[in-house]
Amino acid sequence: xxxxxxxxxxxxxxxxxxxxxxxxxxxxxxxxxxxxxxxxxxxxxxxxxxxxxxxxxxxxxxxxxxxxxxxxxxxxxxxxxxxxxxxxxxxxxxxxxxxxxxxxxxxxxxxxxxx
Amino acid sequence: xxxxxxxxxxxxxxxxxxxxxxxxxxxxxxxxxxxxxxxxxxxxxxxxxxxxxxxxxxxxxxxxxxxxxxxxxxxxxxxxxxxxxxxxxxxxxxxxxxxxxxxxxxxxxxx
Numbered sequence: 001x002x003x004x005x006x007x008x009x010x011x012x013x014x015x016x017x018x019x020x021x022x023x024x025x026x027x028x029x030x031x032x033x034x035x036x037x038x039x040x041x042x043x044x045x046x047x048x049x050x051x052x053x054x055x056x057x058x059x060x061x062x063x064x065x066x067x068x069x070x071x072x073x074x075x076x077x078x079x080x081x082x083x084x085x086x087x088x089x090x091x092x093x094x095x096x097x098x099x100x101x102x103x104x105x106x107x108x109x110x111x112x113x114x115x
Numbered sequence: 116x117x118x119x120x121x122x123x124x125x126x127x128x129x130x131x132x133x134x135x136x137x138x139x140x141x142x143x144x145x146x147x148x149x150x151x152x153x154x155x156x157x158x159x160x161x162x163x164x165x166x167x168x169x170x171x172x173x174x175x176x177x178x179x180x181x182x183x184x185x186x187x188x189x190x191x192x193x194x195x196x197x198x199x200x201x202x203x204x205x206x207x208x209x210x211x212x213x214x215x216x217x218x219x220x221x222x223x224x225x226x
Contacts, residue, residue: 004158033214043159043202043216050212058213090158099164102149102206102214106158 002027004107006091012113013081021076021110023091030096032074033058033104034066036087043090049074050096081114088112118142119203124221133190135220137203140184146206148179150188152199153219159202162188198224 004025013019025032033048035058045058049068063085065077074093078085088111092104120138127133139148149164163170163177165186170177176189190197202219206212 031212035216037156040218042218045214045216048212048214056212059215088156092158096212099147099166101212102147102164102204103161104151104159104214106160108158109156111156 002105004091004093004105006089006107006110008110009108010111012115014115015082016080019078019081019112021078021089021091021112023074023076023107024072025074025091025093025105026072027093027105028071029093029105030071031101031104032068032091032093034064034074034076035090035092036060036085037090037109038087046076046089081112083114086112086114118205118215119217121201121203121217121220123218124223126223126225127190127193128225129195130192133193133197133222133224135188135190135201135203135222136185137187138185139203139205142183142205144183148177148183148186149204150175150177151202151204151216152197153202154196154199159216162201193222193224195224195226198222 007022030051034046035043037043044060047066049055091107094104150162151159153159165177179186200219
């Protein structure tokens with residue numbers, strides 16, 4: 001089954017404790033992306049990657065890191081989480097050519113709470 | 116900033132057609148319009164996309180005005196399961212591959 005998986009699905013952590021949220025897709029997609037969703041603010045793009053070893057900032061990259069060492073994986077790293085990073089996070093992937101880039105497949109989401 | 120404008124919320128009676136508008140007056144000639152929906156806090160689900168012509172698939176129809184400055188997503192026979200937030204998006208700039216979702220329209224299907 002074609003899918004995007006994220007782990008963990010729920011995480012409660014404390015300020016300053018480094019964490020990684022994993023994202024994996026099995027569709028051989030080139031494009032992968034991370035979003036955060038907060039009440040009243042909609043979905044905002046954090047980082048995206050056009051292919052292996054190629055990453056770019058989205059609209060809200062501060063406080064986050066990403067890496068793309070393999071095509072299928074795109075982990076989101078919070079080196080020193082703060083309470084304002086409490087949010088619902090989504091990973092997505094798509095083909096990168098032409099109109100396909102906008103046709104994204106989303107993961108189920110990771111609900112992160114930083115205390 | 117989102118390049119699209121949508122009403123914050125809409126109501127539609129069950130069984131009727133739901134028509135969700137979107138303004139994208141600054142869209143450029145080669146930018147596509149995409150529609151997604153998000154049920155509760157699940158991951159958004161792709162519905163349909165188009166460039167100039169009207170499009171239809173098993174989920175919905177997309178009507179794009181001739182000047183491409185606005186579009187309408189049509190759910191022909193709305194059911195309670197169509198209650199969701201609907202997002203209309205365009206590519207911000209094909210050269211940098213960002214995607215901006217905006218805040219969407221919360222559609223309530225009334226029994």
